[in-house]
Amino acid sequence: MNYQKLRKTLLNIAITTGLLSSLTTNVKAQETFSNDHIRFNQDTVVEFEFIRSHGSYLATFGIKNETTGVETILFQEIKPYDSYGNPIQQTTDPGANNTNESIDYTGTIGKSVIPGDDVNIVSYNNKPDGSVVEFNFEEDQEYSFFLESVSPTGQTSRKLISTQNYAQFDGDLEGGNSSDRYGRNIVGSSVSWEDGGEITEGNDFDYDDFVIEIGGFLRTYCPPIR
Numbered sequence: 001m002n003y004q005k006l007r008k009t010l011l012n013i014a015i016t017t018g019l020l021s022s023l024t025t026n027v028k029a030q031e032t033f034s035n036d037h038i039r040f041n042q043d044t045v046v047e048f049e050f051i052r053s054h055g056s057y058l059a060t061f062g063i064k065n066e067t068t069g070v071e072t073i074l075f076q077e078i079k080p081y082d083s084y085g086n087p088i089q090q091t092t093d094p095g096a097n098n099t100n101e102s103i104d105y106t107g108t109i110g111k112s113v114i115p116g117d118d119v120n121i122v123s124y125n126n127k128p129d130g131s132v133v134e135f136n137f138e139e140d141q142e143y144s145f146f147l148e149s150v151s152p153t154g155q156t157s158r159k160l161i162s163t164q165n166y167a168q169f170d171g172d173l174e175g176g177n178s179s180d181r182y183g184r185n186i187v188g189s190s191v192s193w194e195d196g197g198e199i200t201e202g203n204d205f206d207y208d209d210f211v212i213e214i215g216g217f218l219r220t221y222c223p224p225i226r
């Protein structure tokens, strides 16, 4: 059984590859998870939760396996923001981190943001459908995150990589509850992005343009009931 508080999972894949004897033993993955490197020393499934986006461009967030070159989309916008097409002027707040607020080109799951086509969706009763997906990091491979953003006209397109200063990492993959540098409560690791801004405005480094939370707790198994 899994604990109810298990909101996000860091699961040793050995459990699902037939090593049943390991069910009662937690084998802790050694991971590096930062701007510099994303790497695990064993195959590890990690859950990603989309929190909110606040950029006026159409965003796509994913992972690149730097060893193989394979890219996987985790979440993508299907329109630039929730109220796109609504003639009411957006309230913006340049330079302010608006992650918990509903101004500044808000994007939410199911309205303008959906999971990638090739990822498993993880269902939670208290989470919107599609807001949590899982990804299997292969052992000893180097990964990076990317954020693509395209202007509504398609004229401007850019792709940012998490090894640049456009991504902020806060919290800890297995750290449970904590807060990010803006004082927002987070679970696990939070990665928040500056998307480069509109071509006329440029960067405002508000780091709310695309925000996800990753991991949270090590999955713990109870011994089988006899």
Ligand SMILES: [Ca+2]
Pocket: 053, 054, 055, 056, 057, 058, 059, 077, 079, 080, 081, 105, 107
């Ligand atoms: Ca957007």
Ligand SMILES: [Ca+2]
Pocket: 054, 093, 094, 095, 096, 097, 098, 104, 206, 208
């Ligand atoms: Ca903002």
Ligand SMILES: [Ca+2]
Pocket: 194, 195, 196, 197, 203, 204, 205, 206, 207, 208, 209
């Ligand atoms: Ca921004």
